[in-house]
Amino acid sequence: xxxxxxxxxxxxxxxxxxxxxxxxxxxxxxxxxxxxxxxxxxxxxxxxxxxxxxxxxxxxxxxxxxxxxxxxxxxxxxxxxxxxxxxxxxxxxxxxxxxxxxxxxxxxxxxxxxxx
Amino acid sequence: xxxxxxxxxxxxxxxxxxxxxxxxxxxxxxxxxxxxxxxxxxxxxxxxxxxxxxxxxxxxxxxxxxxxxxxxxxxxxxxxxxxxxxxxxxxxxxxxxxxxxxxxxxxxxxxxxx
Numbered sequence: 489x490x491x492x493x494x495x496x497x498x499x500x501x502x503x504x505x506x507x508x509x510x511x512x513x514x515x516x517x518x519x520x521x522x523x524x525x526x527x528x529x530x531x532x533x534x535x536x537x538x539x540x541x542x543x544x545x546x547x548x549x550x551x552x553x554x555x556x557x558x559x560x561x562x563x564x565x566x567x568x569x570x571x572x573x574x575x576x577x578x579x580x581x582x583x584x585x586x587x588x589x590x591x592x593x594x595x596x597x598x599x600x601x602x603x604x
Numbered sequence: 605x606x607x608x609x610x611x612x613x614x615x616x617x618x619x620x621x622x623x624x625x626x627x628x629x630x631x632x633x634x635x636x637x638x639x640x641x642x643x644x645x646x647x648x649x650x651x652x653x654x655x656x657x658x659x660x661x662x663x664x665x666x667x668x669x670x671x672x673x674x675x676x677x678x679x680x681x682x683x684x685x686x687x688x689x690x691x692x693x694x695x696x697x698x699x700x701x702x703x704x705x706x707x708x709x710x711x712x713x714x715x716x717x718x
Binding site for chain 2: 492494525530531532533534535538579590591592593594595596597
């Protein structure tokens with residue numbers, strides 16, 4: 489079974505600075521997808537960024553980018569120019585690429601605090 | 605296009621009662637997923653349904669829990685004879701037909717068992 493590990497229960501960053509959240513995963517599959525979700529205090533799950541395993545290029549969405557290291561099974565999230573609104577729980581998630589196996593496997597999350 | 609709707613947002617039940625959680629997927633979405641989030645934990649997959657079919661229930665507890673997604677109406681997650689350990693946030697997500705689409709999450713239902 490696939491597992492996702494987030495080794496940083498909490499992180500903090502100064503406003504306008506850069507922070508990197510770590511995620512590692514374990515799988516024997518070659519076709520899969522990786523995601524970062526944000527969960528603010530409202531508890532709504534919001535997709536931040538996704539990465540297809542077959543793509544070598546790291547995904548980028550505005551201030552959010554990933555460092556995808558397939559061989560190391562590592563998928564870290566970098567937030568640049570941090571804003572107060574970035575404060576939230578961040579969850580790394582894995583999904584198999586096979587049809588019929590669409591469930592997301594989540595890590596335990598990293599709580600990000602942004603200091604003004 | 606309204607997002608995924610869940611109701612109620614908060615539900616309080618006493619031990620032994622039944623809990624019914626409802627999820628209306630986004631318009632045009634035929635795939636529904638239920639996840640449970642215990643305090644201080646990530647979301648755990650419970651069940652994946654398409655209209656009138658359970659596709660994957662590998663995360664569902666063997667007893668007391670059931671789910672359905674009828675041809676008409678919302679998806680229902682039903683918990684019979686609730687216990688304190690069932691207290692959690694239950695999230696529904698939906699996606700369009702096809703294996704490679706994003707799952708859109710609802711706001712969740714927070715179940716408290718007294």
